[in-house]
Amino acid sequence: MTDKPWEHPDWYDLHDTTWTAGPEREPEHYLEMLLALPPLDARDHLIDVGAGTGKLAAIIANSYPRLGRLTLIEPNEDKLERARLRLEKILPHSDIRALAMRLGENDALPKSEATIVSIGSVLMPMMELGGGTLADGLRWLRASLADIVAILKPSAWVYAIETLAAPWARGSLDDPVRRLNMIELTDEFYREGLQAIECVYRFRDRVVLRGKVA
Numbered sequence: 308m309t310d311k312p313w314e315h316p317d318w319y320d321l322h323d324t325t326w327t328a329g330p331e332r333e334p335e336h337y338l339e340m341l342l343a344l345p346p347l348d349a350r351d352h353l354i355d356v357g358a359g360t361g362k363l364a365a366i367i368a369n370s371y372p373r374l375g376r377l378t379l380i381e382p383n384e385d386k387l388e389r390a391r392l393r394l395e396k397i398l399p400h401s402d403i404r405a406l407a408m409r410l411g412e413n414d415a416l417p418k419s420e421a422t423i424v425s426i427g428s429v430l431m432p433m434m435e436l437g438g439g440t441l442a443d444g445l446r447w448l449r450a451s452l453a454d455i456v457a458i459l460k461p462s463a464w465v466y467a468i469e470t471l472a473a474p475w476a477r478g479s480l481d482d483p484v485r486r487l488n489m490i491e492l493t494d495e496f497y498r499e500g501l502q503a504i505e506c507v508y509r510f511r512d513r514v515v516l517r518g519k520v521a
């Protein structure tokens with residue numbers, strides 16, 4: 308079997324634009340993440356990290372309008388403001404906080420506050436966009452996962468929707484940074500102390516992975 312599938316003309320024609328999960332299917336993937344969550348209510352505090360303009364938080368909030376507290380963490384202040392305004396409309400009675408902070412950079416993130424953390428397409432893209440080597444990317448990922456573990460209350464869950472490396476992605480620690488495959492990402496979750504790790508949804512390169520703290 309070749310380790311360069313893109314060089315095979317039949318394989319190439321089959322996979323040219325079909326490997327990735329595809330933006331047109333994104334609502335389906337986000338819905339699956341929503342369906343995998345436990346029920347959320349007035350006593351819950353959801354912290355959505357890398358909230359962007361609030362797409363994932365809005366999907367969750369629309370289905371759990373009695374959510375007690377919501378914290379949006381997003382370094383881009385314009386996006387964060389849009390997310391805050393969007394979520395305040397959906398959850399007029401909830402306690403909503405917006406923090407312009409980032410994972411993995413020693414920011415003063417909340418500690419032991421969340422009953423649940425959601426991460427929508429943040430870990431793999433930001434690791435890749437950070438540049439450098441795979442070792443550099445892993446340093447950032449590990450610091451970010453440590454931040455997430457610290458944000459969670461005891462027994463709380465983190466749910467992450469991520470887009471993995473393509474199966475043909477190669478490269479070890481000194482090579483350019485790349486996304487991780489399923490086993491590598493799962494190992495990183497274990498490494499930072501998460502337990503009961505499970506892939507609750509997968510479609511091609513798109514996965515929903517969950518884990519909890521002790």
Ligand SMILES: C[S@@+](CC[C@H](N)C(=O)[O-])C[C@H]1O[C@@H](n2cnc3c(N)ncnc32)[C@H](O)[C@@H]1O
Binds near residue numbers: 359410427
């Ligand atoms: C692909 S977007 C996803 C946004 C949103 N979660 C969603 O599902 O639509 C990734 C977001 O992560 C944010 N981000 C970048 N670096 C970050 C970091 N170190 N910590 C947290 N968020 C970060 C980006 O600004 C961007 O808004």
